Amino acid sequence: MKENVYDVVVIGGGPAGGQTARVLSKKGIKVLLVEKYVSFKLNNFSSAGMTLAPLEEFQLPESVVGAYWKDLVIQCTKDIHIWKGEVKKGVVLNFQKLREFLAEETLKNGGTVLMGYKYLSKKLIDNHVEITLQNSSNKELKKVKSKIVVDATGPLRKVMFDANEQQPEMILGSGTEYEIEVSQEIYDKYKDKLLFFLGHKWAIKGYSWIFPMENRILKVGAGKTHLKSLDQDKTDKTTRSITEKIISEYLQAKDYKIVDKHGGIIRYSKGLKDIFYKDKVVGVGDAISAINPRGGEGIRYAMQSGSLAAIYIQGYLETGKDNFKEYRKVWLKQKSKKWKLSEYSAARMYSKYSDVQIENRIRFFHKNFSIDDMIDSLFNFKYNNVLFRALQYSYVKLIYFFKNEKF
Incomplete structure (x- = not known):
């Protein structure tokens, strides 16, 4: 078994892991990015619809864009509602090319990318973490050492939690x-x-x-x-x-x-009760529920979590001080209120509303909100206009009820 030593090992080459490795490698930190598939073509699972903002936010090239969109359409069981856009409103990313780009950026910055190896286990040894990886093809084992490990394995959280270890609900x-x-x-x-x-x-x-x-x-x-x-x-x-x-x-x-x-x-994790850091393991992306629970953009927020985690990882490597509680605190300050509203909306729309209620709700949205209002709500978690008008609508219905109800 071959052994190598790194400052940071990132397990998982998705948007969160790729962005974490990209940012850290650009800072001159010795990074290993590990992807279990031999090619990003084999794990092309995301639909990747989003607004235009992430292209500039993460300096993404045109090569990762699959298509642009300008109209938003919601088809209910009976009716279809179309919000027309006069200009481009967003993109659908090519998920494979996005991850390839992030890996290539990591390499260009001096990092290392290891394809076709899956994570098996970790062990704390002195001030390092020893990680055992396995070649997906020939089952060869490889050990690497790292000062800190990033869990970008997605919803299974394989690095943060050992097998059969209890996780948050x-x-x-x-x-x-x-x-x-x-x-x-x-x-x-x-x-x-x-x-x-x-x-x-x-x-x-x-x-x-x-x-x-x-x-x-x-x-x-x-x-x-x-x-x-x-x-x-x-x-x-x-x-x-x-x-x-x-x-x-x-x-x-x-x-x-x-x-x-x-x-x-x-x-x-409902209410974002995830573990963000434990035993020299830092979570990013789906490992900390960095996904809109109602739908919409998951990639953007996964990449944001990677960029934010990289700040605290760099601080730890430079000072030796563990400040990852602040990482969690900052993330929750930015996201928790919006996520809770999204959780509430998702629970009502997906598990409580009847077909008639869904039709009425979308009809109300179509009548009262522009395409930019809808984009702000669905993708940017800006609810001010939507909530205000929805409250007005509920108030009018309540007044109508009391005026017409016979006691």
């Missing part, structure tokens, strides 16, 4: 996504749109979507929360069957080609 979610090649005619109908499905016909305890990618390529998927709900609990629908139904019945794509199929789970 989690809310579960799961999803399926097909990347398909369609006719030019079908692609042109959806190339400028982010299309979401709500309601019991096209979704179950969650939402479904159609996102554009490169010419003639669409991403079609469905996600669900594993929460108690109304009559949806009795259904035999799965996220796979919903995805296939959208392709066959909604898109009416007959001669499409499947480019890729993928799926995954989300384990989200």
Whole structure:
């Protein structure tokens, strides 16, 4: 077994891990980024729809953009609602190329990238962590030592928690996504749109979507929360069957080609009770629930967590002082209120609302909010306009009720 020594070892080459390694390596810190797949093509699981802001925020090149969108569309069981944009409002990133870019940046900055090795275990030895990795192909073991380890393994939190170790209570979610090649005619109908499905016909305890990618390529998927709900609990629908139904019945794509199929789970800590740091392990991305619980952007917030964690990792390496409680404190100050509002909204929309309630709610949004209001709510967690008008609407309904109710 070969052994190497690093300042920081990042386990997981997703957006959070890649951004952490990229930032640290740029600061001259000796970093190893470990990815369990031999190629980023083999783990292309994110739909990656977002606004334009992350392109500038993280200085992302045009090469990682799959497509731009300008219209926002929500299809309910009965009605469709379209918010038209006059200019580009956002992007759908190519998830594979994004992670490749972050890894290449790490290499360019002097870091090391190890592909095709999965994490097995860790052991505290003196002032270092000894990490055992295994080659995914030939099962060869490799040991590396690090002053600190970053857990970017996603919702399973494999590095932060040893096998069978108790974790905070989690809310579960799961999803399926097909990347398909369609006719030019079908692609042109959806190339400028982010299309979401709500309601019991096209979704179950969650939402479904159609996102554009490169010419003639669409991403079609469905996600669900594993929460108690109304009559949806009795259904035999799965996220796979919903995805296939959208392709066959909604898109009416007959001669499409499947480019890729993928799926995954989300384990989200309600109230953000995650462990951010323990025994020289720092969590980033999904390992600290850095994902919008209602939907929307997950990649942006994963990368933000990596950038923030890098500040405290650098401080630790320079001073030897553990200040990771501040990392958690700053993150919660920035996100916790917005996340709790998003949790509340998701629970109501996905597990409590009937079809009629969903239709009425989206109809109200369409009547009262512009596309920029909707983007602020869905992607940027700016609820001021939406909450104010929703409260006005609820007040009017309440007055109407008391005026017309007979006691």
